Amino acid sequence: MKEKKIWGWISMGALCLLLLIGLLIVGIQDRESKQHRALVLHQAEPLERQRDELIARRDRLEREYYDQNLGQATEQLLFLELDPLLMEEVFPKLQERQITGVLGLYADNFPGDEGKLSPEELQNLLDAGWEICLVYQEGESFSAWDKAMTERLRREGLSKPDTLYFPENSYDPTLEAQILSCGYRTVVQFGKNRMKTQDGNAVDGLWFIGADPWNYAGVKDSLTDLVRTGGEHCYTVRFSAGREEYETIPFVNMLDFVETFRKNESLVITGFARAWELHDSNQNRQKAAEEAWRQEDRELQQQIMELNQQLHEIYGQWKGGNDD
Numbered sequence: 001m002k003e004k005k006i007w008g009w010i011s012m013g014a015l016c017l018l019l020l021i022g023l024l025i026v027g028i029q030d031r032e033s034k035q036h037r038a039l040v041l042h043q044a045e046p047l048e049r050q051r052d053e054l055i056a057r058r059d060r061l062e063r064e065y066y067d068q069n070l071g072q073a074t075e076q077l078l079f080l081e082l083d084p085l086l087m088e089e090v091f092p093k094l095q096e097r098q099i100t101g102v103l104g105l106y107a108d109n110f111p112g113d114e115g116k117l118s119p120e121e122l123q124n125l126l127d128a129g130w131e132i133c134l135v136y137q138e139g140e141s142f143s144a145w146d147k148a149m150t151e152r153l154r155r156e157g158l159s160k161p162d163t164l165y166f167p168e169n170s171y172d173p174t175l176e177a178q179i180l181s182c183g184y185r186t187v188v189q190f191g192k193n194r195m196k197t198q199d200g201n202a203v204d205g206l207w208f209i210g211a212d213p214w215n216y217a218g219v220k221d222s223l224t225d226l227v228r229t230g231g232e233h234c235y236t237v238r239f240s241a242g243r244e245e246y247e248t249i250p251f252v253n254m255l256d257f258v259e260t261f262r263k264n265e266s267l268v269i270t271g272f273a274r275a276w277e278l279h280d281s282n283q284n285r286q287k288a289a290e291e292a293w294r295q296e297d298r299e300l301q302q303q304i305m306e307l308n309q310q311l312h313e314i315y316g317q318w319k320g321g322n323d324d
Contacts, residue, residue, distance in 0.1 A: 044314050051307040058300045061293060073227045073267045074275040075258070076234040077101040078165065078188070078211065080135065082109055082116040083239035087124070089248065090237075095128065097255060097262075099269045102234075104165055106135040107148075110156060119156065131271035133163035133188070142175050146182045162186060163272040165211070180205055186272050188234050207276065209234050213244040214254065223258060227266045232275060 077094075079086060079101055086103075094101060103125065111122040126132070134149055136142075153160050164184045168191035179187065190211040211234035212222065219235070226233050237251075238244040261267035268278060 044311055047307050047311055047314070051304055051311070054300050054304050054307070058297060058304070061296060061300075072265065072278055073230050073261070074232045074278055075223070075226065075267060075269045076188075076209075076272060076275065077214065077269060078104055078133070078234050078236045079238075080104040080109070080165075080236055080244070081239045082111060082113075082122070084115075084117060084121075085239055085246070086117060087121050090246070090251075091125065091128075093252065093255065097259070099255070100129040100131070100271055101125075102131045102133055102163075102271050104135040105132055105149075105153075105158075106137050107152075109135070110152065112156075129271070131161065131163075131273060132158065133161045133165050133186075133272060135165045135167070136170060138170055142178050143182070146178075161272075163188065166190065176206060186276065188272075190236065207279070209272075211236050215245070215247070215250055216243065219254065220257060223261070223267075227261050232279065 077099070079090070082103060082105075090101075103122070109116065111117050111119040117125075137145065139145075140148075150160055160183065162184050163186040164179060165188040171187070171189050185205070186207045186209065188209045188211050209232055212219070214235035214237050222233070225231070236244050237246050239246050258267060258269065262269065268274070270278075
């Protein structure tokens with residue numbers, strides 16, 4: 001009986017010893033696992049930090065590219081009547097702000113006509129940097145109209161412009177081949193029914209620009225959006241009664257409104273020729289900037305992929321260690 005009791009105690013002691021050894025082994029393995037995990041995290045941490053910095057840099061470069069490469073917005077003030085008030089009041093107000101305008105010429109709106117600017121006054125405006133464009137009038141074939149206007153310009157001693165203005169609902173897309181063949185490269189379309197293209201967008205060799213009245217209800221929002229997107233737009237002015245009618249105080253208020261944009265060089269009020277130059281310059285600059293940005297973006301993307309591969313291998317070691 002006593003011998004059995006002794007063997008019982010021995011068995012119990014052996015069992016406790018085995019349990020203790022098991023606990024020690026588990027503790028050692030757990031400690032080694034934690035140490036291994038800490039080592040893995042220690043190896044991975046700087047790589048993760050470097051990868052996150054590269055991702056943030058890539059996002060920042062993309063934002064900077066789009067923020068900085070919209071280009072300057074351009075605006076034209078197109079005067080559709082050669083009223084004497086142009087020289088008496090409008091020209092001095094624009095000249096003091098170093099702004100030039102555009103004069104729209106058509107059959108009944110040439111210098112020297114009754115109630116219009118004199119040829120000498122028109123020349124003074126041209127000498128100050130103003131431009132002219134032709135205003136299309138329906139009623140005869142485009143080729144006949146263009147021929148008559150070209151002859152009229154020749155008689156007046158004026159060079160033929162390459163900008164053509166279409167009043168509301170008068171633009172016909174089937175005329176594009178003739179427009180190009182007659183030497184025009186810029187088409188200005190008035191109103192909501194103008195061609196559905198982005199302002200300043202070149203299509204099939206023609207540059208299309210939208211136009212609206214200078215004083216319509218949403219003009220300030222339009223100008224703000226124009227600057228925000230680096231766009232191109234034309235605003236029309238008349239001296240006869242109607243929605244485009246010139247009024248001194250509102251017109252000056254509009255000039256004051258855009259002055260902040262002009263001072264920070266986000267908006268240029270100029271003629272179509274200068275706008276075309278800026279358009280080409282912006283496109284060339286944007287193309288070069290885009291190539292540089294995309295090259296750097298590819299390099300950053302490659303570095304991020306390489307870091308992800310290194311992290312995958314490191315965490316694979318941890319998983320393998322745990323499996324052991």
